[in-house]
Amino acid sequence: MKIRKLLRHPATWVVAAFAAVAFGVALYLFQPWRLFTTVEVNEAVPVVADAPPSTTGQQGGQDASDAPSAPARKPxxxxxxxxxxxxxxxxxxxxxxxxxxxxxxxxxxxxxxxxxxxxxxxxxxxxxxxxxxxxxxxxxxxxxxxxxxxxxxxxxxxxxxxxxxxxxxxxxxxxxxxxxxxxxxxxxxxxxxx
Missing domain, CATH: 2.60.40.200 (Superoxide dismutase, copper/zinc binding domain)
Structure with missing residues (x-):
């Protein structure tokens, strides 16, 4: 009987609501599931090609779009x-x-x-x-x-x-x-x- 009376008391509901909000905030802040998650990434070493020599269509009949691309140098x-x-x-x-x-x-x-x-x-x-x-x-x-x-x-x-x-x-x-x-x-x- 005392438990039933306690569950009906407004203070019990206020405490329960506060505990639920506190639990939600703690989950948001600490994100405990992240202890069990892994994000794996495997990016290649970045390289930048050297700029090809500038040519125009009037000199030698070749424009920059036809020029061979310069090889990329290791960083x-x-x-x-x-x-x-x-x-x-x-x-x-x-x-x-x-x-x-x-x-x-x-x-x-x-x-x-x-x-x-x-x-x-x-x-x-x-x-x-x-x-x-x-x-x-x-x-x-x-x-x-x-x-x-x-x-x-x-x-x-x-x-x-x-x-x-x-x-x-x-x-x-x-x-x-x-x-x-x-x-x-x-x-x-x-x-x-x-």
Missing amino acids: KTVAAGTFISHEHETRGRAKVLELADGSRVLRIENLNTSDGPDLRVWLSDQPVKEGTAGWFNLDDGEHLELGNLKGNKGNANYAIPADADLDSLKTVTIWCKRFSVSFGAAALTPDTAA
Whole structure:
């Protein structure tokens, strides 16, 4: 009888409604199903063809549309680093590639990390720190968002704006914007073989 009376009380319904809303908000924020999801991406290394020599139809009878296309040159690695784990186990390699046209791309290879809500790829001027000390420091100074993380496993390319200062932005991080925490990060060091 007491249970029936309790279920009919208005306060019980208010508490139940509040609990249902809180549960819905928690599901939205934490997205726990993402612990069991994988988004795999496998983008090719970007290449840009050299511009063919300019010809006109009046000189030599050949116009630019008939000219053979120039071969694509392999991009040059100018900096690279290996990911370390922060909030979630993260493995893989990050490279800054310079393409034949002078543009730059961040290439993440063999990435293996957890999926999560609102994951971004950032360049930061803060140093990579191991352990929990590195979880939160990468948004303390200057950072540049390159876009949403395309997949938590595999290989992906992210365009780097031409005005990005790679002399100061020497860290790449997989950043969870919703919780302001790094999943993993890599210190980018100049490639001396380049």
